[in-house]
Amino acid sequence: MAKVPKASELAAGTQHKPPKTGWMDTPVDFKPGTWCYAGKPKNLEVVGLPNPREWSPADADWKLPSNWQDTLHEGLKERLRKYRSLQLFMDICVRCGACSDKCHFFIGSGDPKNMPVLRAELLRSVYRKDFTMAGKVLGKMAGARELTEDVLKEWFYYFFQCTECRRCSVFCPYGIDTAEITIIARELLNLIGCNIDWIMGPVANCYMNGNHLGIQPHAFVDEIEEVTGVRIEPTFNRKGAEILFITPSGDVFADPGTYTLMGYLMLFHEIGLDYTWSTYASEGGNFGLFTSHEMMKRLNAKMYAEAKRLGVKWILGGECGHMWRVINQYMDTMNGPADFLEEPVSPITGTKFENAKGTKMVHLVEFTADLIKNGKLKLDKSRNDHLRVTYHDSCNPSRAMGFFEEPRYVLNNVCNHFFDMPPNTIKEQTFCCGSGSGLNTDEYMEMRMRGGLPRANAVRHVHEQHGVNMLSCICAIDRAVLPPLMDYWVPGVGVTGIHELVGNALVMEGEKERTTDLRNEPLEGMEDSDNEDL
Amino acid sequence: MGIKLSLLAVLALVLVAFVGVKAAGMSYLFGVTVPYLAFVLFLGGFTYRVLKWARSPVPFRIPTTSGQQKSLPWVKQNKLDNPSTKLATVGRMALEVLLLRSLFKNTKMEYLQGPKITYQWEKWLWLAGLAFHYSFFVIIIRHLRFFTEPVPGFVHLTESLDGFLQVGLPGLYLTDLVFLAAVTYLFIRRVIIPQVRYISLPADYFPLFLLLGLGITGVLMRYFWKVDIIKVKELAMSLATLRPAVPEGIGVLFFIHLFLVCTLIAYFPFSKLMHLGGIFLSPTRNLPNDSRMRRHINPWNYPVKVHTYEEYEDDFREKMIEAGLPVEKE
Numbered sequence: 001m002a003k004v005p006k007a008s009e010l011a012a013g014t015q016h017k018p019p020k021t022g023w024m025d026t027p028v029d030f031k032p033g034t035w036c037y038a039g040k041p042k043n044l045e046v047v048g049l050p051n052p053r054e055w056s057p058a059d060a061d062w063k064l065p066s067n068w069q070d071t072l073h074e075g076l077k078e079r080l081r082k083y084r085s086l087q088l089f090m091d092i093c094v095r096c097g098a099c100s101d102k103c104h105f106f107i108g109s110g111d112p113k114n115m116p117v118l119r120a121e122l123l124r125s126v127y128r129k130d131f132t133m134a135g136k137v138l139g140k141m142a143g144a145r146e147l148t149e150d151v152l153k154e155w156f157y158y159f160f161q162c163t164e165c166r167r168c169s170v171f172c173p174y175g176i177d178t179a180e181i182t183i184i185a186r187e188l189l190n191l192i193g194c195n196i197d198w199i200m201g202p203v204a205n206c207y208m209n210g211n212h213l214g215i216q217p218h219a220f221v222d223e224i225e226e227v228t229g230v231r232i233e234p235t236f237n238r239k240g241a242e243i244l245f246i247t248p249s250g251d252v253f254a255d256p257g258t259y260t261l262m263g264y265l266m267l268f269h270e271i272g273l274d275y276t277w278s279t280y281a282s283e284g285g286n287f288g289l290f291t292s293h294e295m296m297k298r299l300n301a302k303m304y305a306e307a308k309r310l311g312v313k314w315i316l317g318g319e320c321g322h323m324w325r326v327i328n329q330y331m332d333t334m335n336g337p338a339d340f341l342e343e344p345v346s347p348i349t350g351t352k353f354e355n356a357k358g359t360k361m362v363h364l365v366e367f368t369a370d371l372i373k374n375g376k377l378k379l380d381k382s383r384n385d386h387l388r389v390t391y392h393d394s395c396n397p398s399r400a401m402g403f404f405e406e407p408r409y410v411l412n413n414v415c416n417h418f419f420d421m422p423p424n425t426i427k428e429q430t431f432c433c434g435s436g437s438g439l440n441t442d443e444y445m446e447m448r449m450r451g452g453l454p455r456a457n458a459v460r461h462v463h464e465q466h467g468v469n470m471l472s473c474i475c476a477i478d479r480a481v482l483p484p485l486m487d488y489w490v491p492g493v494g495v496t497g498i499h500e501l502v503g504n505a506l507v508m509e510g511e512k513e514r515t516t517d518l519r520n521e522p523l524e525g526m527e528d529s530d531n532e533d534l
Numbered sequence: 535m536g537i538k539l540s541l542l543a544v545l546a547l548v549l550v551a552f553v554g555v556k557a558a559g560m561s562y563l564f565g566v567t568v569p570y571l572a573f574v575l576f577l578g579g580f581t582y583r584v585l586k587w588a589r590s591p592v593p594f595r596i597p598t599t600s601g602q603q604k605s606l607p608w609v610k611q612n613k614l615d616n617p618s619t620k621l622a623t624v625g626r627m628a629l630e631v632l633l634l635r636s637l638f639k640n641t642k643m644e645y646l647q648g649p650k651i652t653y654q655w656e657k658w659l660w661l662a663g664l665a666f667h668y669s670f671f672v673i674i675i676r677h678l679r680f681f682t683e684p685v686p687g688f689v690h691l692t693e694s695l696d697g698f699l700q701v702g703l704p705g706l707y708l709t710d711l712v713f714l715a716a717v718t719y720l721f722i723r724r725v726i727i728p729q730v731r732y733i734s735l736p737a738d739y740f741p742l743f744l745l746l747g748l749g750i751t752g753v754l755m756r757y758f759w760k761v762d763i764i765k766v767k768e769l770a771m772s773l774a775t776l777r778p779a780v781p782e783g784i785g786v787l788f789f790i791h792l793f794l795v796c797t798l799i800a801y802f803p804f805s806k807l808m809h810l811g812g813i814f815l816s817p818t819r820n821l822p823n824d825s826r827m828r829r830h831i832n833p834w835n836y837p838v839k840v841h842t843y844e845e846y847e848d849d850f851r852e853k854m855i856e857a858g859l860p861v862e863k864e
Contacts, residue, residue, distance in 0.1 A: 402612070
């Protein structure tokens, strides 16, 4: 695995001046740390994707099928007919450059092919050659070029160097969405077996195992009992529960997501929610979105299927980023209508979630905000006084949903010290963590640190201005990737899910006096009290 | 390469019209045949492109949400940046089309060592874009006086507003200045901003030179090297009424101007200038964010292979029973 340069070296070596050679004449350099390992054949076989084989992007020979160019040509043709977005975005860009410095990968790497406009031109140039008269006749003069192996390698490199965060599309005067282009480009690459294992592994696992089998969060139940003195027993695959709860598996497996999960469990216990988990549909995340529309649909299908089998009334979704893009913009269209479910109503407050009446799936933060607004939770904000908190708007809930005020409302009700980052780095202008869309793998660390730089830069601002020491978020990938990012650029800032903070503040019936937070860190003013762990 | 090539192409167009009319006397070709041809190409090409876009469906509801969603009743929705109704979506589109709202959000990134990254105020592109489009629009309106008899009131009104400074004779039109300044700015920024220059194609420079050529020949004709305006109108009316006739002695500058116009409109449907039509169809802007409330239909939605619960339970039944999980089949 490639060694990541020191933060100071990495930053000093970054410049934003384009190279002397034109972009069509500058081939890709597969430098370690900037690309992900290839998809393993066994994972492709599990879900039946084409051309499973052992290969590496660094190899000269990618072991492509002999007719790969035809396959891609036909694939592109088919998608131009199926997606107005693609057809339009291929045709109307004026290259004004408004998007160019909006991409976190461009800011962090200086590589001009990470400017959204140029990333799209990588595909557009081939589109012009194959599908427009000017491109056919004038060739390079019209910005057209043949699809060669070098071009294909460029596609692979740069379409797996885009996190589908959509920040560029906020600024584009025509709403050209690079995420849409990347999604379809990856779909094309998948037609000839060019994908990465960090996506294919989770896809295969999620498809076959639902990821969680046999792993029940009893370990966390013990942990909660230790901190709070309250015993919580969640149920699994229970028919007849009112609500099915689905969250990304990252919350179950790794810190600090596990603390967020503890927050969920404590909240549900305290309000007496009649809910169940599913082991079959136990994955909220959907790496199919990073593979193809079809794979997204195949993985997402489990949610409604399981809700139907268990006979629940509606579905509650945990803190996750791209999961919510899938739920908001794709699920009902792909796998609906969910006419076997009821329009979601909070059993505690009676609030109807009008905005979710079609999908019948409510975001946990909406649900909690409603509980707080209706005074159903007893919260002791001071239990988060040892934390000075800021909030990272995750890309997908921001730009594919518009989820801004609900999390801030909850945060302001569970902690006393909340500070937003500067306006052009939050809400719809939020910066990606640098590791989204399936790029959160270790061999890609240099690129992740580069891509995460703009986010870290804004965190450092509030860290210096307000002493912020905790970065909250509502995305499982964020919770996994922001800790190393903070350690690299802004040491001294931790990462948390919102419901971990809710868990800290939540006053539970029958609880003992709390001296620590969910991480067993002493609360403010409790530093000297007896702490069993010390 | 792109700059020189595009400039040469426009100069060649000027030369073609000049030689064609002045030396070869082909004023009918340049005054009647080419304009009709260009007009047909424009209409046909424009329609073809829009139909081609419209032919591809919108399978998913993918608006870029740039503001607070419709949520709980006490959370204030940002209806224009994240509309959930058709009406609000029309509002969002109107702001986009009429005021270039997304471009207005533009910022400029500055990367200082440290590293420390800042985002600066940058409205020049938005301003130049807006100035260019509106001045061009006003100029087109003003030109309607050549094709109408009597000239409608709104054309007169536009003219008098545009010329309100009452400087010089004939009166100076503000939009002439704004148009030339904006196009020049758009060209200069394309050349001097390294990133923008790096991505620029001949197809980006060519329309700019063409527009500059149009503006310059227009200004020359009006203020400096006058052509017979009465005869120009005679020609324009004859074209508009489909009884084409070219009066003698209009002046070659007019034919150069006209030829550049014809090139522009003939080129239009086959170029990036089609963003004029495309913006209206952009699915990240023209759809309400309501897909959690109402089901969006994908016309080509098809069944896919899934791993069903039954298959899953078959794979793991024993382990599930061991872990105390309920199963369908014991």
